[in-house]
Amino acid sequence: MNALSVNSSRTHFPLCISICSGYVCSAGGGIFLGWFFSSGYLDDLPETGVLKNGTVAALWLLGFIACGVIASLLMIRWRIFFVYLAIFLLGIGIIWAADAWRYSETVIPVYTVGASVIGLFIIELYRRSHRYFITTMRLVLRGGMIMKRERTLRYDKIADIDYSQGIGGRIFRYGNIIPVTQSGFGLGSDTAFAAGGAEVTTKKRFGFFGLAGGGKEVQTPRARTYYELHGVHPFKEVKALIEKMVQESTLAPYQREQVELQREMVDLLRGKMKDENDDAGE
Numbered sequence: 001m002n003a004l005s006v007n008s009s010r011t012h013f014p015l016c017i018s019i020c021s022g023y024v025c026s027a028g029g030g031i032f033l034g035w036f037f038s039s040g041y042l043d044d045l046p047e048t049g050v051l052k053n054g055t056v057a058a059l060w061l062l063g064f065i066a067c068g069v070i071a072s073l074l075m076i077r078w079r080i081f082f083v084y085l086a087i088f089l090l091g092i093g094i095i096w097a098a099d100a101w102r103y104s105e106t107v108i109p110v111y112t113v114g115a116s117v118i119g120l121f122i123i124e125l126y127r128r129s130h131r132y133f134i135t136t137m138r139l140v141l142r143g144g145m146i147m148k149r150e151r152t153l154r155y156d157k158i159a160d161i162d163y164s165q166g167i168g169g170r171i172f173r174y175g176n177i178i179p180v181t182q183s184g185f186g187l188g189s190d191t192a193f194a195a196g197g198a199e200v201t202t203k204k205r206f207g208f209f210g211l212a213g214g215g216k217e218v219q220t221p222r223a224r225t226y227y228e229l230h231g232v233h234p235f236k237e238v239k240a241l242i243e244k245m246v247q248e249s250t251l252a253p254y255q256r257e258q259v260e261l262q263r264e265m266v267d268l269l270r271g272k273m274k275d276e277n278d279d280a281g282e
């Protein structure tokens with residue numbers, strides 16, 4: 001038995017709903033498209049032709065882009081966006097190869113829901129690849145399907161801890177915990193940018209155009225799912241346990257310093273008393 005298993009106090013996984021919300025959103029989008037296409041909003045367009053096919057494909061693409069961007073921002077992995085884009089291109093290719101544009105209002109919702117269901121199985125495998133070990137000495141965070149990653153973090157190296165819970169987290173009692181080290185590991189950045197322009201034209205039709213802008217970057221706790229305790233349940237119990245471990249690890253070095261200082265003072269007093277006794281004996 002290795003040292004990790006001896007010192008382990010708890011092992012946690014991300015809660016399923018915390019990591020598969022993007023694919024549930026995609027399935028909901030497929031159902032919405034099915035309702036929209038059958039609601040009669042597109043009846044004014046020709047049954048076949050570039051205009052109708054382009055409108056249907058554009059609406060489908062916008063839905064995939066929205067879900068892909070939201071999922072990528074939440075998971076901090078832009079490859080998820082390209083997965084959504086690849087699913088869209090594959091669907092367009094299938095419809096084009098089968099010459100099924102006349103049935104696109106039925107094929108697209110069914111394909112979207114089917115792809116989302118398959119994606120849920122893949123996400124479940126990805127979720128099960130995560131392991132969060134809360135030991136008496138350190139945190140061990142593991143995750144990844146193709147490439148396994150592991151982060152080992154001693155409690156005395158933790159400078160700050162960020163806790164977050166969304167609406168679903170408060171209902172189902174799960175949340176995210178990001179330990180931030182003194183070196184800044186566990187921090188990301190949010191950037192805001194604004195720009196404005198102006199154009200002035202004189203009576204002689206000479207024009208001047210100016211553009212000015214500025215941006216601001218703010219450091220904020222942010223990490224990928226295998227570098228944080230993502231979607232842990234029950235949230236309050238895990239939070240209390242980690243706070244206890246961090247507090248004990250920070251008190252131990254302080255107590256050791258106090259003991260060493262007291263020993264030095266005792267040694268100095270003993271040396272002084274010995275010198276006084278020697279002087280008295282002479």
